Amino acid sequence: MQGDGKDAGGEPGAGAQAPAPDDAGATPSNTAHANSIGQGEESFKLLLRGIDSLYLSYQGKLKDGKKAELEKLRELARNYDPRESARAQLPIGEHLFEVLDKGSGFYPFGLADYAFRIRLASEKAKQIPVASVQVSSEFLASVGVQEAERQLRAVLETLVDLEGGEKVGRADLFADFATDFPMEAIHRDEWVTRAEEIHTYSVKRKLSGWTLGLGGPIGARLYNKTLEIESHSHKFFFHGIWEKNGWLPIDEIWRLEFELKRHALAGFGINALSDLQRASGSLWRYLTTEWARLAVTNAEDQTRARWVTQPLWIALQGLEWDGNEPLNPRPMKRDRAPEDGWYLRQGTSLLASFMAKAGIASEAEGWLRLGEVMRQLVASEPEKYGQSYEDFILEKVRTKQRQYNTGLNGHEREPGQDVEEEDPAARAYRRASKGH
Structure with missing residues (x-):
């Protein structure tokens, strides 16, 4: 996203007291929440909320x-x-x-x-x-915060x-929602916030989002998550999670996200992950009521702090939090290799280009001829490649296996090595992962 402006207009009261933790035993909401948010009867549907970015440190x-x-x-x-x-x-x-x-x-x-x-x-x-x-x-969306930390500790x-124990260095609380509220109609002055910097962003002249106070102890983003996934992060796994909670692909998903760094977390008395989980609901209420809110312009009142809150923001303020498990956990692939669709796009482009150059109409012949050309190129330049075509390809495969975490290179069992022999570190991990 490209920024197109900022407003250095902070609100007083940046030294507000930290919120108190939620009462124990609050009932979490693990289903999508939909309602009307007033004014023009715009709709609001919660699809996911939780902790996205999480940074932990250990002594x-x-x-x-x-x-x-x-x-x-x-x-x-x-x-x-x-x-x-x-x-x-x-x-x-x-x-x-x-x-x-x-x-x-x-x-x-x-x-x-x-x-x-x-x-x-x-x-x-x-x-x-x-x-x-x-x-x-x-990983957080797949297994939840507690399980992620347990595996990390192991x-x-x-x-x-x-x-x-662990110490939380940064945590981002977020809520993903669908709405027909006219986001493009939000005016900069309608942000009533402690943040001193307000930026608006657009992609191809289409509003993509807002940021408040990024770079400081607390920052916020309100942005078009579907657009961000398609144009930047490519975190398409969110689509599957949203669909389980009632998302229709024709709907744009917006995300409200608060970034809390170590200084802010310490000010709220949050050190361990358990502190964050207990206080997440109170944090969310503080962030959406005291730190920032979206108001309705009142031309007759110059004091923006008295402006009433936008119905959309009221719906966001009222979200239930437990700060623990994600909505509808899903299995995830345990590597960093691209999705299969990436290979289809890259392979199709490569094959089509070669077939067009060589005047080939058969897909099978195209793959065969392409392989022959690649083999000949490696064989024709021994000074450059210094190995057989098979070894050249295997070298590339091993490099990708390291990057993708898909295969262990160069650690084959030596002749005579005891198959049952277990490395002490592996034994320690196995015991820790079982809670011993």
């Missing part, structure tokens, strides 16, 4: 020997020979991590798979968390001697 230190192991794998990742770099992988239980060739800041080691992006500190870093982790939004316990 502790690397286990003995792990630094050397990670350094060796990182050097493999840096190797210019793709046959060597493809082996920069670390299997832990059900997870197969790509070992990254570089870290960031005080975190020299990086691991990534479909569920977690993990940064690990060296033994010398005493004043920072030993592990900083981003949990993928698809992974980390094979690498780190943990000290204490």
Whole structure:
């Protein structure tokens, strides 16, 4: 999305008190919510709400020997020979991590798979968390917050001697909804917010959303999620979740999302994930009533704080929260490979281009001839490729297996190795994943 303006017009009262946690035992709402929101009788239907972005950190230190192991794998990742770099992988239980060739800041080691992006500190870093982790939004939508953290802890316990519990570094609370409320009619002055910066965005002159206060401790986004998925993130797994909750593909889905960074979370007394889950309902009410709201313009009253709230925003304020499980959890693929549709698009484009160039009308002949041409190209330049066509392709496959977390390269069982032999780290993961 491209920004087309901003308004530095913050509201007073940025030092408001943190909200109190919800009372225990509140009944969660796990079904789609639909109603009329007044004025022109616009409709409102909740399709999903929960925690999207989640960053966690852990105190502790690397286990003995792990630094050397990670350094060796990182050097493999840096190797210019793709046959060597493809082996920069670390299997832990059900997870197969790509070992990254570089870290960031005080975190020299990086691991990534479909569920977690993990940064690990060296033994010398005493004043920072030993592990900083981003949990993928698809994994959160698939298994829920509690299960995601349980699996993450099981992974980390094979690498780190943990000290204490997790700390939430960032969390995004969101609600996805369908409405026929005229979003294009929202005027900048109708935002009554503590944020000092307000930006509006558009794609091909069509309103795509608003952002409030991004870059600060708290930020908000109200944006066209269907458009964002199609044009940017390609997180099409949300379509399946929405459909289970009554979404019709002809309806545009909008998302209201609040981004809370560590400073804001600490101000609300939120440290552990359990704190966030208990307080999520109160947080949502604070964010949609005290921190930001959408009002109805009243030309006769210059004090915007007295303007009445838009019916759409009232519906959003009233959403029920439990902060725990997602609506309709769904199975997810356990790798980072593209969806099958990507191969159809890429393969069709490649094959059609080659067949058009060669004047071929048969699809089967096209694939056969294309393979022959590729084989001949590799064989004709031994100085460039230095290997057989089969080895060249296998090299590419292993590189992609490392990136996609789909296969373990270069770790075949050596002759005479005991099949039943179990690595100590694998044993620790197995015990942790079972709750021992």
